[in-house]
Amino acid sequence: MRVLQVITGLGVGGAEQQLRLLLRHLPVECEVVTLTHPGAVAEGLRADGVRVHHLGMRGNRDLRALPRLTRLIRDGGYDLVHTHLYRACVYGRIAARLAGVRAVVATEHSLGDTEIEGRPLTRPTRALYLGTERLGAATVAVSETVAGRLREWGVPGGRVRVVPNGIDAAGFAFDPAARAAVRARFGIPPEEFIVGAVGRLVPGKRFDVLVRAVAALPGVRLLIAGDGPERPALTALAARLGAADRMHFLGECDGGPGAGDGSALGSGPGSGSVPVTGFGSGFDSVRVTGSGSGFGTGSGSVPVTEPWPGSGSVPRPGEGAGADAAPGVRPPPGECPVPASCDVPSTATATATAAGSRPRPAGALATGPGAVPVPGSRALPVAGDGAGGPPAGPPGARAESAPAGPVGVPALLSAVDVLVSASRAEAFGLAVVEALAAGLPVLHSTCPAVDDLPASSAPGARRFDGTAESLTTALYRQRAAGPVPPESRLRQPPIVRHYDIARSGARLMAVYAEVAAARTTTEPPTPSTTPIGRARP
Template sequence: MKALHIITGLGVGGAEQQLRLLLRHLPVHCDVVTLTNPGPVAEGLRADGVSVTHLAMNGNRDLAALPRLARLIRRGKYDLVHTHLYRACVYGRIAARMAGVRTTIATEHSLGERQIEGRPLTRGIRALYLRTEKLGSATVAVSATIADRLRNWGVPAQRIHLVPNGIDAESLRFDQGSRLATRAQLSIPAGAFVVGGVGRLVPGKRFELLVRAVAAIPDARLVLAGDGPERTALRTLARRLGAADRIRFLGECDALWDGPDRGVPAIPAVLSALDVFVSASEEESFGLAAIEALAAGLPVLHVSCPAIEDLPGALAPGAVRVAGRADALEAALRIQMSTEARRLQPPPVVSHYDIARSARSLLDVYARAVASTPSTDPTKK
């Protein structure tokens, strides 16, 4: 089987890094096309031996990209096309049909109640999504919450397949040496109480709540791994609250130990340096960073996390749901500070989201989709 993965961009983000990790465990020949932004994850994929093509698409309405993409698909003689993220799903499904590839899978990573990929949902976005969804063979939801949202939108239940995001738990395991080295690199005292957050610095992630909560606790420090348009505003807020010297903005960090060296710690090293992880977003589609933190043995405070909430609470005893207010986060952090400093054992939820398990589930979706799609190529009959 030969598959082409089409994704909107390959900057550092959850869906992008999930694709790279997935391809390491998927026993299928896979190539990748990025419509825009061949960023750090493209470099990582190429280092893994994956062919990455940049389509150089010029905006959401660059219709000239469709025939270019269709020609690329046709030349590659792919058995199936797998799309990721909204723009790639729309253009990829149409281009696959133009190229004569009838088996098209789409993974829905970021569908919220009011947003998709951090942008407000509109009637037009929803209509275009549903119209092009009919061109595909199946839609993969990364959480039960997203599967429910797709059904509520009107996507037929038989076309929806639950394949959760996955993690490489072994690479995330807590390491004391890495903890000390990372703290030294970041000029953080070995005994300091350190709070952490990971993700794009965008309004929906609500990192300002972490800044406010940590600023109210004189002995706490905050490390934020990620970059985005809110970085300047968050720095300004930290200075205004008198906490700028206790808050570190790391910028983009690789999810994998062997990612491109950008002078900042990789996510596993960052997690080893923390004492508690916080996710303040009110609307998540999965919550991958929180699961990674649990794999590193961290207690997790979360406002919304389907990856945890869709499962029985006993599977994630180190996770605590908190109200989405700065004072509630502050109170929860003070409780964490008052407990004896210790590392938790990775809870059962971590093994539930093993990346190898996700790859096997996806391979089953591929096999069923290919088997149920009539071939239009007489040479394949």
């Protein structure tokens, strides 16, 4: 079977990194075409031996891309086309139909209740999505939660399949040496309590809630892996709260094996991604604008001239790092900052059975400026504080940036004592699963990956109500409980095994086989004997 993967862009982003990892576990011959921006992930794919095509699309109204994509699909002799992210799904489904390929699968990576890929859902956006969805054979949701949202949108339930995101659990296993090394480079004593966070610095991730909560707890540090437009506002907020010296913004980092949902993302000068303008991947590594033309859907035409989702993330009232707020968040009523010796029992230590680990998949390591290590490697040079522009806040009160040298998300997760995810909405919550694989307790406001499974699958995950006050209380108690012992951190809970990338690959192959069998009148093609992920000569 020959499969063409169509994606909006290949800058550093969650969906892009997840695709790269997944291709290493599909026993079929895959090629990738990016509509625009063949960035760092494209280089990584090529290092893995995957053939990458660049369509050179200049924006949503660049309709010249449609015949080019149609010709690529027709000339490539692909048996199946798999699309990823909104714009690639729209153009890819149409092009596949024009090329005569009926076996079309689309993955919905980032659909919330009111947003898609971080942009507000509008009636035209929904109509365009549903109109082109009919041209495919199946729509894959990355979680049961997203599957439910698709059905509520109007996608027929019989066309929806669930293939969860996955991780390479062995790559995120707790590493005591990495813990010591990261703490040493930031000058953080072994006993000091560190809060970690991973993700794109955009309003929807609500990092301002986390900054306020940590600022209210003297002696607590915060390490954030990720970059984005909210970074200057967040560093300014940390300075206003008098906690800049305890906040470390690492910039864009390698997400490690199985990076996804924005595990460690960013854009801007020095980050290796080139902003265009407007709408693109789910994590703004690539951004484009506009739309164009129209097409028939069988029940009338949906004009593609309707505006694409907006060109920028706008905080809702009271949200975002720049929103008006009290200068700080008080510790819980009647309590004071917790001494390390305070005896409070832990409620977030993972004690479930260990998940089986697999060897990391083999592959060449990408090298050179802007290169992204092959999934399984653990580090990438990070952007310094200067990448986001001039320092915010008064002189001498700027948040810390990472020292020069490599820091990866797996090492960060080993170094911290708890991970926090304060997102307003998530399609999956891969950073939470990665943290659980590292043996960390996790505090989250929403996480479909956890919510879709029994509570016993992730005993180390606890929900808070999304406010800075409740997060302050939860962190206060977590700190009082003391760090999770190293031997406990080495035991991965059942949720990690459930979301193993090999299982995700097997589930996707079942979808491919089903779609191929339904869309052909002859015997379905047998899997290629070409090595996994290798390009055809």
